[in-house]
Amino acid sequence: MTGFLMLFTFGCSSYQEAEQLRVETSLFAMNTYMTFTAYGENSEAALESAKQKIKELESLWSVTDEDSEIYQANYSSGQFVQMSADTAALVSFALEMARKIEGALEPTLYPVLRAWGFTTEQKQVPSQEELDQLLSLVDYSQISLQGNRLTVPDGMELDLGAVGKGYAADLATEILREQGIESALLSLGGNIQAVGSRPDGTDWRIGIHAPWEKENLGVLQVRDAAVVTSGGYENYSEDTQGNIYWHIIDPSTGFPAHSGLQSVTIIGTDGKTCDALSTALFVMGPEKAEKYWRKTSSFDMLLVTEDNEVILTEGIADSFVLSDGRDETVRVLKR
Ligand code: AMP
Ligand code: MG
Secondary structure (H helix, E strand, O other): OOOEEEEOOOOOOHHHHHHOOEEEEEEEEOOEEEEEEEEOOOHHHHHHHHHHHHHHHHHHHOOOOOOOHHHHHHOOOOOEEEOOHHHHHHHHHHHHHHHHOOOOOOOOOHHHHHHHOOOOOOOOOOOHHHHHHHHOOOOHHHOEEEOOEEEOOOOOOOOOOOOHHHHHHHHHHHHHHHOOOOEEEEEEOOEEEEEEOOOOOOOEEEEEEOOOOOOEEEEEEEOOEEEEEEEHHHOEEEOOOOOEEEOOEOOOOOOEOOOOEEEEEEEEOOHHHHHHHHHHHHHHOHHHHHHHHHHOOOOEEEEEEOOOEEEEEHHHOOOEEEOOOOOOEEEEEOO
16 A cells, blocks of 8 residues: 555544545656545555556656657657557647637647746746747647547647646546546646545535635635646746746747736536646636637636636636635626
8 A cells, every 4th residue: 555545534424434435645747746535445446547547648748758659759750650549639639629729729839838948947038039930830730640640740849738637637537437436536736636526425625726825715616527727826937037937838929928817727527628728718818718618618717817806607606715814806707
């Protein structure tokens, strides 16, 4: 049971019975500290399988690991490379979402992201000239995926960081369900995946971060849902004049997206869609995000604007409560 924390409680109420076996494990993968908690019989084995899957996906999708499939495709000099089924599915999904959200989600942004140093931790501010030159290498429509054969044109590079964790969370959830787990909470950095409800049948209570603060903005109650947050505060650098540059880039400029938002939380049924939308809607800003929400009906969102307004969609209006003492105004979007 190395790496697992097993907590036993004894008693005779149904809640205590359900709580009897709570297993928690953590790992560092995909540049994020992850914590998985599951309840009930078989939790330990199920979490171990989920953990293994995450590690396997990381080794397939890393942009810096020379052995990863994405690295191989990025350095293929324009030749096709055979992908595993999981990688092909992720690439296919990222391309489909890029087409749906034209302009905000760009799976081929890696040359620009590398120039900023976000994946190597050697952060710097590239010149506009350098960015313009790199942006000529950014265009998801030139990526070809035929079955599992992926072709990345010479000089272009994929980075699936905006959707990979969400996709990984979906696959981990699938593994837990297949192994009979009905109650679990997976936290992959800003990506939360709630499996079922808490063992006593009540909703999971998910803390939503107040951007740039240690405290929570509030608590959201959910069951069987993905809750995915994107925010500039999650990964950024600061120059000597105190200017802040964050990791979510506007593909039209190559610069960090300043769209009027501090954070975007998407709530929906699957992690991959929520992950794609959290990044894209951060780039789009509050007005376009609202339009996109009105056009599609498959998700809820919580936006924190630069003016500290909290915008909620009606589907979660009754499940979100601001923390005590917070003074943000809350506006609910209705259809
Ligand atoms: P997330 O934390 O899900 O919002 O994803 C942010 C990550 O996605 C960044 O660290 C980059 O690796 C990548 N990224 C940044 N901007 C974009 C963008 N506009 N489209 C696609 N990926 C992006
Ligand atoms: Mg995302």
